[in-house]
Amino acid sequence: MNTFRRHLLSLAALAASPWALAQTPVLRVTAIPDESPTELARKFAPLGAYLESKLGMKVEWTPVTDYAAAVETLVHRKIDLAWFGGFTFVQAHVRSGGKTVPLVQREEDERFRSVFITDAKSGIAKLDDLKGKTLSFGSASSTSGHLMPRSFLLASKINPDVDLKRVSFSGAHDATIAAVASGKVDAGALNISVWEKFVADKKVDTTQVRVFYTTPPYYDYNWTVHADMPAELREKIRQAFLTLDPNTPQGKEILALQRATRFVPTKAENYAGIRAAAENAGLLK
The missing domain is CATH 3.40.190.10 (Periplasmic binding protein-like II)
Known part of the structure; x- marks a missing residue:
């Protein structure tokens, strides 16, 4: 293979990663619009600033118009990190062929x-x-x-x-x-x-x-990324959430806005019950 062809292939590989070519990497974040747009933006602002400080990269809030748009933007890697409900996570997991990874959920989401x-x-x-x-x-x-x-x-x-x-x-x-x-x-x-x-x-x-x-309790919300995100960045995001401390002013503010006592690790298997409920109700397509 000649040098020129190797160079073209290297550029193509870099272009496939949304983080690789950026001089200042940007983490694009969205959430299902389960509340008003102003409330979602208000709740995210301190969390966005915190993630910027922990990740060393710009964090950009990207609102969407409806739940389906939140699913599609992550599936097609138009955004990098999404706040999903259990059902929208299941939809994204199915739509992406299993290529979505739930990182953390609030402790409250284990028994929502x-x-x-x-x-x-x-x-x-x-x-x-x-x-x-x-x-x-x-x-x-x-x-x-x-x-x-x-x-x-x-x-x-x-x-x-x-x-x-x-x-x-x-x-x-x-x-x-x-x-x-x-x-x-x-x-x-x-x-x-x-x-x-x-x-x-x-x-x-x-x-x-x-x-x-x-109702009786069930698993619900989580923060999810696409499986194509570099493992190192994925782990940094996970740890940023897990280390939020309610005993610090910043941690107390963020957790209160997120209605969380703390964040805990989660996994796709936790949402098997949600998937079964969606299939039983004929809502999973």
């Missing part, structure tokens, strides 16, 4: 739950009372706002598409709360941590909107 909420005057006290009523899920691709609530409804012999008067999708957990509070729907299903945050911040009147059912 969803809540069903309703207007205090609705007369709804249990899941069976939803029959003939209207219900809002979050995004169709949401683990805690759709897949798992639907799975638990089905397990209770309630088919939301048949037994309820109407099913709608708000697009995000905070929007589900607003839909119930405004009377647009009789009930809603959402992420327990968003609900608890709204209650703590007094953004919802619990004398008017209340929880009537909390």
